[in-house]
Amino acid sequence: MNNLIEFHNVYLGYGKKTVLRDLNFSIKEKTFLGLVGPNGSGKTTILKGILGLLKPLKGSIKFSKNNLSFGYVPQREVIDEIYPLNVTDIVLMGRYSLIGPLRRPGKKDLEIVMESLSCLDIKELANYPYRDLSGGQKQRVLIARALAGDSSLLILDEPTNGMDLKSEKNIMDVVQKLYKEKNLTVIFVTHLLNLVANYSREIIILDEESVKFGETQNILDDETLSNLYNIPVNVIRHSGQTLIITGETQ
Amino acid sequence: MIEMLKLPFMQTALMASLIVGFICSFAGVYIVLKRIVFVGAAIANISTAGIAFALLMGLNPEIFSIVFAIVGVMVFSISVKSGEKKIPAESIIGISYAVSSALGILLVAKSAQGESHVLSLIFGNILAVPVNQLKLIALVFPFIILIHYLFYKEFLFTSFDPEMAKTLGIKTTHWEILFYLTVGLIISMSIHVGGALLTFTYLVIPATTALLITDKIKFVFIFSVIFGLLSSFFGMYFSYIIDLPSGPTIVVTSFIICIVVIIISEIKNLIKK
Numbered sequence: 001m002n003n004l005i006e007f008h009n010v011y012l013g014y015g016k017k018t019v020l021r022d023l024n025f026s027i028k029e030k031t032f033l034g035l036v037g038p039n040g041s042g043k044t045t046i047l048k049g050i051l052g053l054l055k056p057l058k059g060s061i062k063f064s065k066n067n068l069s070f071g072y073v074p075q076r077e078v079i080d081e082i083y084p085l086n087v088t089d090i091v092l093m094g095r096y097s098l099i100g101p102l103r104r105p106g107k108k109d110l111e112i113v114m115e116s117l118s119c120l121d122i123k124e125l126a127n128y129p130y131r132d133l134s135g136g137q138k139q140r141v142l143i144a145r146a147l148a149g150d151s152s153l154l155i156l157d158e159p160t161n162g163m164d165l166k167s168e169k170n171i172m173d174v175v176q177k178l179y180k181e182k183n184l185t186v187i188f189v190t191h192l193l194n195l196v197a198n199y200s201r202e203i204i205i206l207d208e209e210s211v212k213f214g215e216t217q218n219i220l221d222d223e224t225l226s227n228l229y230n231i232p233v234n235v236i237r238h239s240g241q242t243l244i245i246t247g248e249t250q
Numbered sequence: 251m252i253e254m255l256k257l258p259f260m261q262t263a264l265m266a267s268l269i270v271g272f273i274c275s276f277a278g279v280y281i282v283l284k285r286i287v288f289v290g291a292a293i294a295n296i297s298t299a300g301i302a303f304a305l306l307m308g309l310n311p312e313i314f315s316i317v318f319a320i321v322g323v324m325v326f327s328i329s330v331k332s333g334e335k336k337i338p339a340e341s342i343i344g345i346s347y348a349v350s351s352a353l354g355i356l357l358v359a360k361s362a363q364g365e366s367h368v369l370s371l372i373f374g375n376i377l378a379v380p381v382n383q384l385k386l387i388a389l390v391f392p393f394i395i396l397i398h399y400l401f402y403k404e405f406l407f408t409s410f411d412p413e414m415a416k417t418l419g420i421k422t423t424h425w426e427i428l429f430y431l432t433v434g435l436i437i438s439m440s441i442h443v444g445g446a447l448l449t450f451t452y453l454v455i456p457a458t459t460a461l462l463i464t465d466k467i468k469f470v471f472i473f474s475v476i477f478g479l480l481s482s483f484f485g486m487y488f489s490y491i492i493d494l495p496s497g498p499t500i501v502v503t504s505f506i507i508c509i510v511v512i513i514i515s516e517i518k519n520l521i522k523k
Contacts, residue, residue, distance in 0.1 A: 051417045072417040083283055083410050084465045093411065096403050097418035105403075129465040149418060 034200030275478025374445015
């Protein structure tokens with residue numbers, strides 16, 4: 001598979017403060033990549049670098065296509081619910097850059113919005129106020145908005161934050177279904193190791209000292225994780241599932 | 251009421267308050283949604299300080315009120331967006347509000363005419379609006395409304411989720427600048443007509459009232475404008491029949507409309523339950 005995004009000696013930070021140094025890795029097309037690390041390790045910083053929201057202090061981030069469009073799914077908490085918008089209004093925003101200034105959304109745009117909602121199994125919520133939805137439903141709306149922009153790259157920032165186990169599984173299953181059915185590239189940021197272990201094909205592990213990158217099965221092991229978090233961590237594989245637990249095992 | 255409408259100065263004042271009520275309550279929806287209500291108050295005072303400065307220097311007060319308002323708007327748009335950690339944006343707005351109020355008065359303290367001019371801009375005197383002023387706002391405001399109509403989705407998206415908009419290649423900074431330019435123009439020109447207090451009221455109360463009664467953004471704009479127009483009309487009417495100052499009467503009328511709407515929506519909620 002071709003490289004979609006390449007980091008060449010990239011330094012990222014805010015103002016004069018460098019947060020991440022000398023990043024060198026590439027993200028393949030059609031991969032399902034988990035970006036994981038302890039709090040403050042720079043996960044969101046890398047995401048902002050990919051999205052173009054943060055320019056590298058040094059080095060370069062190269063994209064295989066000139067006009068690569070991002071299907072960005074921000075954290076639900078950044079959405080200000082004071083805005084009286086319904087689900088269709090929000091998903092339609094994913095089309096705005098394609099529609100362009102001075103033009104109104106047309107019938108085709110509304111059809112694409114409905115298709116996106118159908119993919120996420122929330123078509124019946126089209127006219128509901130966004131702020132009245134549950135956390136899981138809101139997350140689906142934001143994913144539908146990302147899909148409505150015809151993007152083949154889905155980037156999710158902590159998609160299951162603050163969710164119970166069932167909602168967490170539902171959201172990740174939906175993302176995995178979209179990944180397979182729509183042939184997408186998926187990059188998701190999380191601090192939940194069990195999610196990364198069970199859903200992503202490739203992984204980037206960030207810590208203050210280094211960046212580890214590789215296939216999830218190869219890179220997630222007791223030693224790497226114990227060093228990363230400075231506590232004993234065990235990776236247990238059973239019946240095709242991976243379980244990561246902390247503490248000494250007997 | 252017909253008697254009131256027969257008086258030429260009341261006709262001009264009513265027309266002026268309706269135009270300012272319309273445009274400010276429209277822009278107020280963004281001001282309230284973007285949580286920059288006190289930017290509106292601070293800009294009103296900065297604009298007034300611009301007038302005071304122009305009077306002191308013997309320059310054109312209208313041009314300077316607009317220039318000061320636009321510069322202030324730009325500074326606030328950057329400070330609100332940048333999210334400086336050591337000094338909250340609210341503090342910058344609060345300091346600007348206080349200092350510009352004081353400057354406006356100090357700059358003309360030695361000129362009796364200038365002082366009364368500045369005080370009239372702060373508290374407003376819509377009954378004394380010159381017809382030329384009315385013509386100017388009647389000419390400029392439709393143009394601003396047209397800009398907002400044409401670029402509605404860009405203004406909405408960059409207000410609601412600027413980060414997402416940026417990732418989709420939308421030039422959020424350009425749209426923010428255009429948005430704040432229109433807001434600066436609206437505020438500075440409205441102050442000349444109705445004063446800072448009335449302008450601030452139109453920017454906040456109608457939009458807040460509208461948000462209480464609908465979950466649809468297009469209706470928020472419509473209701474906000476309706477409440478702004480109702481406040482203007484009935485405020486002017488009450489001020490005429492009770493013989494009270496027009497600006498403060500419009501402010502109180504706007505507040506009464508808000509209270510009535512809250513009561514009605516609470517009753518509706520109780521009936522629903």
